[in-house]
Amino acid sequence: MTTYDVTARNRILRKSQRAHYDADEVYAIVDAALVCHVGYEIDGQPYAMPTLIARDGDTLLLHGASKSRTLLHAGAGNPICVTVTHTDGIVLARSAFNHSINYRSAMIYGTGRLVADPDEKLNALIRFTEKLLPGRWDDTRPMTAQELKATGVVAVEIDGASAKVRTGMPIDEPEDVGLPYWGGIIPVRQRLGDPVADSHVPADMPVPAYLLDYVARSRGE
Amino acid sequence: MTTYDVTARNRILRKSQRAHYDADEVYAIVDAALVCHVGYEIDGQPYAMPTLIARDGDTLLLHGASKSRTLLHAGAGNPICVTVTHTDGIVLARSAFNHSINYRSAMIYGTGRLVADPDEKLNALIRFTEKLLPGRWDDTRPMTAQELKATGVVAVEIDGASAKVRTGMPIDEPEDVGLPYWGGIIPVRQRLGDPVADSHVPADMPVPAYLLDYVARSRGE
Numbered sequence: 295m296t297t298y299d300v301t302a303r304n305r306i307l308r309k310s311q312r313a314h315y316d317a318d319e320v321y322a323i324v325d326a327a328l329v330c331h332v333g334y335e336i337d338g339q340p341y342a343m344p345t346l347i348a349r350d351g352d353t354l355l356l357h358g359a360s361k362s363r364t365l366l367h368a369g370a371g372n373p374i375c376v377t378v379t380h381t382d383g384i385v386l387a388r389s390a391f392n393h394s395i396n397y398r399s400a401m402i403y404g405t406g407r408l409v410a411d412p413d414e415k416l417n418a419l420i421r422f423t424e425k426l427l428p429g430r431w432d433d434t435r436p437m438t439a440q441e442l443k444a445t446g447v448v449a450v451e452i453d454g455a456s457a458k459v460r461t462g463m464p465i466d467e468p469e470d471v472g473l474p475y476w477g478g479i480i481p482v483r484q485r486l487g488d489p490v491a492d493s494h495v496p497a498d499m500p501v502p503a504y505l506l507d508y509v510a511r512s513r514g515e
Numbered sequence: 516m517t518t519y520d521v522t523a524r525n526r527i528l529r530k531s532q533r534a535h536y537d538a539d540e541v542y543a544i545v546d547a548a549l550v551c552h553v554g555y556e557i558d559g560q561p562y563a564m565p566t567l568i569a570r571d572g573d574t575l576l577l578h579g580a581s582k583s584r585t586l587l588h589a590g591a592g593n594p595i596c597v598t599v600t601h602t603d604g605i606v607l608a609r610s611a612f613n614h615s616i617n618y619r620s621a622m623i624y625g626t627g628r629l630v631a632d633p634d635e636k637l638n639a640l641i642r643f644t645e646k647l648l649p650g651r652w653d654d655t656r657p658m659t660a661q662e663l664k665a666t667g668v669v670a671v672e673i674d675g676a677s678a679k680v681r682t683g684m685p686i687d688e689p690e691d692v693g694l695p696y697w698g699g700i701i702p703v704r705q706r707l708g709d710p711v712a713d714s715h716v717p718a719d720m721p722v723p724a725y726l727l728d729y730v731a732r733s734r735g736e
Contacts, residue, residue, distance in 0.1 A: 303560055308580050328616060329602055331552040333563030339524055342554030342563040344600040344620045359529050379565040381550055390644050390655045391662040395549060399565045423611050434611040435694050441612040463713040471715040473656050476723050478712040480730060487702030492684040494692040495699060502697050509701060
């Protein structure tokens with residue numbers, strides 16, 4: 295298992311008991327997310343840009359229009375930070391001060407390169423499609439050479455990361471726990487709804503089984 | 516209604532039909548979120564840092580430990596980007612190329628200042644607590660002077676912003692719509708679960724009505 299060196303860049307300074315520096319934890323957080331935020335700076339202006347994320351082993355994948363400013367900047371090897379965050383609960387303590395949220399976040403540092411090799415690019419786009427819906431790639435009209443050319447992919451080599459995770463109940467001051475305020479959590483869950491067909495789907499075409507399975511699994515059914 | 520000037524910084528370059536430059540749209544996206552990502556750079560390293568967000572009129576609010584590196588950097592007036600993103604659906608087109616997600620995102624540019632005035636700080640902390648759960652502030656043990664001192668608040672003056680929103684069904688190539696692949700969306704919803712009391716809540720203490728109301732409203736009940 296890969297463990298990241300702890301440096302000034304990735305060290306969790308606050309609530310360090312919530313810190314994790316192993317790749318397994320970071321990857322689990324990344325794999326559970328569709329969207330990440332890419333931190334970068336151009337001409338003195340920082341950006342936190344939302345975009346889809348996928349992963350191939352130890353490489354993070356970003357994609358977009360091949361001329362996208364974000365992709366060109368990230369693909370040129372400039373330093374970036376890729377962050378994924380899940381909100382898992384609202385934590386209600388007796389004191390306003392100890393209110394919090396439960397969350398899982400991963401911050402990953404690295405540099406990217408634009409993927410030029412068509413096979414490597416195609417493999418990345420398979421990962422993105424399969425991330426949206428496992429089983430989908432084989433049930434779509436394949437990419438044309440022109441579509442492949444219009445799509446940019448950046449592969450991000452990870453050179454440091456950390457995860458920060460809060461779970462569980464509020465942590466009240468000992469002298470507060472007897473106060474007459476309700477304490478506990480409100481779980482926050484991301485949930486898939488029932489699929490909605492568009493107007494081009496024939497009346498006799500069933501919703502694909504892999505799709506229904508995925509929705510059911512996401513609901514813990 | 517405030518409309519932001521469109522400049523090189525906030526102009527949506529890709530899928531510009533999804534762009535919005537009015538404060539109402541930006542604020543609606545911010546207000547629906549607990550967490551934002553703050554983009555900033557220190558010593559050549561960009562960061563996209565997740566943190567809670569609140570709003571007071573035209574001012575964004577960030578908070579954390581008063582000595583937090585992020586807060587001190589943002590509070591010193593360095594340029595930052597505050598981004599909020601909601602994932603609303605998985606969009607399944609006939610072609611892999613036209614797959615997408617439905618989303619609402621807002622990117623806000625500005626500079627922050629550390630809030631020193633105790634009343635202004637207290638007001639900000641009320642906003643954060645009420646953001647977690649409307650009605651909560653009046654049902655907690657109030658902040659002590661020491662807790663107030665330990666908490667840092669940064670007020671961010673907005674000097675530009677944009678929102679980008681995708682809704683609705685896949686947009687397939689006209690020649691693809693008759694292909695034998697299912698097309699449509701899988702809705703993605705953030706949903707509050709049933710509240711879970713911690714071990715200090717007496718057996719005869721009911722869950723507060725404002726809490727149950729909030730959970731019910733979040734589910735559209």
